[in-house]
Amino acid sequence: KQEVTQIPAALSVPEGENLVLNCSFTDSAIYNLQWFRQDPGKGLTSLLLIQSSQREQTSGRLNASLDKSSGRSTLYIAASQPGDSATYLCAVSSGNTGKLIFGQGTTLQVKP
Amino acid sequence: EPEVTQTPSHQVTQMGQEVILRCVPISNHLYFYWYRQILGQKVEFLVSFYNNEISEKSEIFDDQFSVERPDGSNFTLKIRSTKLEDSAMYFCASTTRTFGEQYFGPGTRLTVT
Numbered sequence: 001k002q003e004v005t006q007i008p009a010a011l012s013v014p015e016g017e018n019l020v021l022n023c024s025f026t027d028s029a030i031y032n033l034q035w036f037r038q039d040p041g042k043g044l045t046s047l048l049l050i051q052s053s054q055r056e057q058t059s060g061r062l063n064a065s066l067d068k069s070s071g072r073s074t075l076y077i078a079a080s081q082p083g084d085s086a087t088y089l090c091a092v093s094s095g096n097t098g099k100l101i102f103g104q105g106t107t108l109q110v111k112p
Numbered sequence: 113e114p115e116v117t118q119t120p121s122h123q124v125t126q127m128g129q130e131v132i133l134r135c136v137p138i139s140n141h142l143y144f145y146w147y148r149q150i151l152g153q154k155v156e157f158l159v160s161f162y163n164n165e166i167s168e169k170s171e172i173f174d175d176q177f178s179v180e181r182p183d184g185s186n187f188t189l190k191i192r193s194t195k196l197e198d199s200a201m202y203f204c205a206s207t208t209r210t211f212g213e214q215y216f217g218p219g220t221r222l223t224v225t
Contacts, residue, residue, distance in 0.1 A: 098210040102155040
């Protein structure tokens with residue numbers, strides 16, 4: 001059964017710092033991995049999708065990498081800003097229907 | 113930019129009552145999903161839907177739950193007899209292909225009293 005874990009559970013950094021969020025999954029037979037942002041009480045905003053054949057994806061200050069064989073992904077946020085404060089969720093797609101299996105998230109606070 | 117919408121944003125119901133949560137997926141999407149998130153817990157998959165039928169359902173999705181696409185735009189989740197433990201945020205998601213990027217709605221917060 002696929003399990004997704006995110007470390008750390010919470011992170012507090014000063015503005016401007018570069019940071020890395022980690023995601024690991026137990027079954028390497030995934031089709032893709034998606035990173036989301038969730039603000040308190042709100043829905044999930046898709047940040048990046050990495051297909052299983054890809055090693056990384058970039059969008060603005062965000063860079064996500066995928067090492068399928070070791071069951072790991074990282075989300076790199078460059079030059080963090082207070083507006084980046086949110087919970088970041090990692091989810092993998094496995095099985096035949098595209099369902100996503102989520103980690104518990106990393107709650108990020110960027111202090112001005 | 114097209115987005116997934118959900119109504120209502122918050123629903124309060126009494127235990128044993130039926131509720132219907134509504135979603136309007138992005139118009140050219142073909143694959144639809146419901147997920148839920150109990151407060152403080154992970155987002156959990158409930159059901160996937162394609163070509164007017166359920167393609168996969170989780171253990172959570174028992175006989176109390178049903179989904180329907182009654183017309184070309186709406187996608188609904190019905191809970192027949194709500195329990196206290198059904199209290200959660202329910203998210204609808206859609207995508208253009210099986211392993212495509214999923215787009216989520218803002219969620220419906222269901223509170224069962």
